[in-house]
Each structure stands twice: as C-alpha cells, then as structure tokens.
Amino acid sequence: MQTNSSKKRILLLCAGGTIACRPGDSGLCPALDSHALLSHLESMTPAYDIQPLDLFSLDSSNIQPEHWQTAARCIYEELSTHDWDGIVLTHGTDTMGYTAAMLSYMLENVPVPIVLTGSQLPLEHPLTDGYENLRCAFAMAASGVPGVFVAFQHRVILGTRAVKTRSSRFDAFESVNLPMAGTVSAAGLRLNPSAIPEVQGKFALRDDCCDRVFLVKLTPGIRPEIFRWLADAGYRGIVVETFGAGGMAFLRRNLVECLGELTARGIPVAAVSQCLYDGSDLSIYESGRMALQNGIWDARDMTTEAAVTKMMWCLGQKTEDVHRLFFTPRFGEISPVREKNYPLG
Numbered sequence: 001m002q003t004n005s006s007k008k009r010i011l012l013l014c015a016g017g018t019i020a021c022r023p024g025d026s027g028l029c030p031a032l033d034s035h036a037l038l039s040h041l042e043s044m045t046p047a048y049d050i051q052p053l054d055l056f057s058l059d060s061s062n063i064q065p066e067h068w069q070t071a072a073r074c075i076y077e078e079l080s081t082h083d084w085d086g087i088v089l090t091h092g093t094d095t096m097g098y099t100a101a102m103l104s105y106m107l108e109n110v111p112v113p114i115v116l117t118g119s120q121l122p123l124e125h126p127l128t129d130g131y132e133n134l135r136c137a138f139a140m141a142a143s144g145v146p147g148v149f150v151a152f153q154h155r156v157i158l159g160t161r162a163v164k165t166r167s168s169r170f171d172a173f174e175s176v177n178l179p180m181a182g183t184v185s186a187a188g189l190r191l192n193p194s195a196i197p198e199v200q201g202k203f204a205l206r207d208d209c210c211d212r213v214f215l216v217k218l219t220p221g222i223r224p225e226i227f228r229w230l231a232d233a234g235y236r237g238i239v240v241e242t243f244g245a246g247g248m249a250f251l252r253r254n255l256v257e258c259l260g261e262l263t264a265r266g267i268p269v270a271a272v273s274q275c276l277y278d279g280s281d282l283s284i285y286e287s288g289r290m291a292l293q294n295g296i297w298d299a300r301d302m303t304t305e306a307a308v309t310k311m312m313w314c315l316g317q318k319t320e321d322v323h324r325l326f327f328t329p330r331f332g333e334i335s336p337v338r339e340k341n342y343p344l345g
Contacts (some may be wrong), residue, residue, distance in 0.1 A: 007049040008085040008142035011078055012038060015071065016057040017092030019119040019130045028122065030057040037090065040123055041134065048138055053078075060092025060099075060118075065211040065312060068099060072106035075114060076205040086113040086141030088134070093118045093164055093172055096150060097305040100159030102209070104148040104331040105313040109201040114148045115140045116159065120170055129153065129170045139189045140182065146199040147331060149181055156182035158195065160306045160333035165276065177279055177301040178332060197332045210315035213237040215308050217274060218248055224258035231262050237311040238262060238269045240296075241304060246271050246280040246288040256287060260294030268315075268322055270297040272307045297326065299334070306333040 014020060014037055016030035024031070032040075034052030041050070055074055056067065075087060091099055100116050107114065117137035119130035137151035148159035150173055157175040166172045175181070175195075182191040214235045216226070230238060240259070242248050248271075250256040259269050271291060273280040279301030282288030292298065299307045310333060314325045327334065 007047070009049045009051070009083060010138060010141050011082070011084045011087045012050050012052045013055050013071075013074065013078075013087055013089045014052065014057070015055045015060075015063070015067075015089060015091045017060050017090060017096075017118045018121065019090050019117075019123050019128075019133075020057065021122040022124065030059065032123065033057065037123065041131075043131075044135060044138055048142060050138075055089070058092070060095040063092070063095050063099060065102075065209055068102045068106065069207045069209070071099070072103055072205060072207045075103070075107060075110075076203075076207075079111065079203065084112060085144070086115065088137045088141050089114065089116045090134075091116050091118050093120065093152075097162045097164055097173070097303070098309055100148055100150050100162050101303075101306045101333065102309040102313065104159040104333065105310060106205065106207045106209075107148065108204040108206050108330075109146075109199050110148065111146050111199070111203050113141045113143055113145055114159075115151050115156075116149070117151045120168060120172055136184045136189075139184060143189060143191065145191060145196060147196060154184040155180050156184070156189075156191070158197075158332045160331050161303060163276070163303050163305060174276075176276060176303050177335070195332070197329070199331075206313075206317065208316035208318075209309075209312045210236055211312060213239065213308060213311045213315065215239045215241065215304065217241040218243060218255070220249075222249075222253065222255070224253055224255050227255070227258045227262055231265060231267055236267060237315050238267065239299075239304070239308050239311055240269060240271050241274045242271045242280060243274060245273065245278075245284050246282040246291065246298065247285060248287055248291060250287050250290055256290045256294055256296075259291070259296055263295030268297060268311065268326070269295070270299045270307055270311060270326065272299045272302055272304050297323065302334050
C-alpha cells in the first residue's frame with residue numbers, strides 16, 4: 001500500500017472561476033473555496049497528498065495585474081518555504097491565458113510544475129468537465145517537469161502558448177504556434193519534451209509589471225489619432241493586432257507614420273497578427289517593411305496574450321533595453337529568429 005510519504009505533495013491553489021461557481025440570483029458566481037473543492041475530489045486524493053489554499057475567489061474577467069502579482073508572490077513564498085512537488089491553480093477560463101503567460105515571466109526558473117486549470121461548467125454541475133481537467137492538472141503537477149502550463153480537455157499546453165478559442169465547448173484551449181506540451185489518454189500522461197523549454201538557473205521572483213499597455217485590433221477605417229490619444233493618456237506600450245502577416249494602413253489614414261511617432265517618443269509598439277496561427281512577418285509586404293523602418297517591433301509567432309503580458313512585464317523591469325528583453329525568450333513564448341530580418345536588438 002502506498003504511504004503518504006511516497007505521494008507527490010501538490011498544493012491546490014484556488015482563484016475562483018467557473019469551476020468554483022454556484023448559481024446565484026445574478027447568475028453563476030464563485031462560491032466554493034479550496035476546501036470545498038477538495039471535498040469533491042475523493043477519487044483523486046488517494047493518489048496525491050493535496051493541500052488546499054485560497055488565493056482569491058473571482059470571476060476571471062475581474063482579474064487584474066495586481067492579482068497576477070499576488071499569485072506570483074504566493075507561489076514563490078510557498079515554494080521557498082514548503083517542499084511542494086507541484087502546484088495546481090484553479091482559475092477562470094476567460095483570462096487564464098493571460099495569467100499563465102504572466103506567471104511564466106514573473107516566476108523565473110520555477111523548479112516545479114505550475115499547472116492552471118478550470119472548467120466550462122461548475123464542478124457541482126452533473127455534466128462538468130472540471131473533474132477531468134483536474135485529473136490532467138494533477139498528473140502534470142506530479143510529473144516533475146518544471147514550468148507554467150495549462151491543462152484542459154486532456155491537453156497540456158505551455159503557459160505562454162495557451163489561447164482560449166471557444167466560449168462554451170469543453171475543448172476550449174489550443175496551443176498556438178507550438179505543439180502541445182503533453183496529452184492525456186488511456187496510455188496516461190505523454191509529454192512532448194521538444195515543446196517544453198529547459199528550466200535551469202536560480203529560482204527568482206520578478207513580479208514588477210506596468211499596467212499601462214494597450215491592445216488595439218486594427219480595422220479598416222481606424223483613425224491614426226487614436227494612438228496619439230493613447231500616448232497622451234499615459235500609456236507606455238502598445239500592442240497592435242495587424243492584418244495577416246503584419247499589414248497596416250499607410251494610405252489615406254497613415255497608421256504606420258503615427259505609430260512611428262510613438263516609437264520616436266520612446267513608447268514601444270509591438271505587432272502581432274490577428275490570425276490565430278503562423279504569426280506576423282513584417283519583412284514580406286511594403287507596409288510591414290515601412291513599420292520596421294518606423295521602429296515597430298515584429299512579435300512574430302507570439303500570441304496576443306503572451307505579447308501583451310510580456311510588454312507589461314518588460315516595462316516593469318529595471319532595464320533601459322526593453323527591446324532586447326522583449327525578444328529574449330522566457331518560457332517558449334517566441335520562437336528563435338527565422339531569418340536575418342529579425343534583429344534581437
């Protein structure tokens with residue numbers, strides 16, 4: 001018989017979300033704390049030594065940068081003072097991709113698996129997907145493979161590559177521009193080492209960030225002045241979702257020129273693609289090359305979630321070379337340079 005001492009010690013850290021919801025007068029809202037969640041997991045508790053801890057109880061649409069800092073500090077403190085083999089963080093799905101990416105930056109060289117999960121239906125719903133997601137998350141947390149991950153619908157995804165692509169289906173998350181880190185099937189948890197960056201070095205907390213970063217999705221007819229307004233309003237960084245491989249208007253409404261004015265003022269502008277897959281390549285078309293000449297950064301295959309949080313994190317660090325830091329991979333958020341058109345700074 002397996003003894004408690006041989007079980008993997010997993011911290012169940014709870015932040016609310018659908019998985020913790022119950023129906024209320026105003027709709028679903030988080031109601032289950034970490035102990036209540038654990039009480040529903042009798043089928044899993046014999047395999048692991050699970051200890052519950054409440055972080056906060058929020059619909060994830062209410063999670064803000066200060067909550068990311070709270071989560072990162074809590075995880076750092078727990079790993080610095082306790083002998084955890086892994087951590088499972090239950091979280092609402094709507095902003096889970098942002099939280100997973102930011103924790104990947106804030107927790108440098110994290111020594112154990114940090115696995116975010118949640119559900120599309122509350123855990124107490126008879127058709128919930130929460131149990132399967134938690135089983136997958138606990139298996140990954142016990143794997144001994146360090147890093148920040150998202151576990152959902154039998155998939156394990158790098159935290160910097162997880163994107164919610166469906167609002168109601170159980171297969172809500174996809175791994176964008178990188179193969180999945182692992183899968184769960186009748187064969188068990190199968191990891192893909194080629195998709196998981198190696199973690200080495202001293203574990204450190206780098207939780208400073210700047211919330212004055214704005215995301216703009218380009219549409220035909222958008223006025224260039226919007227970017228000047230954002231700069232004048234005090235925003236310190238801009239992420240632009242461009243058309244296709246990086247297209248943006250430069251006739252009639254010259255977005256490229258206006259964004260160039262921002263970069264000249266020291267406000268970094270990063271371009272990602274509105275397309276879910278493949279990323280941007282500003283070297284292909286005339287507008288993209290004009291953007292590069294105006295100092296706009298090509299975020300290549302980064303997801304929107306990874307680029308926005310990376311910009312926030314970089315601007316919070318004590319460095320004058322934000323450009324170099326943005327393009328230095330932290331945990332697989334950006335692929336190596338494909339060709340010489342992409343300087344690292």
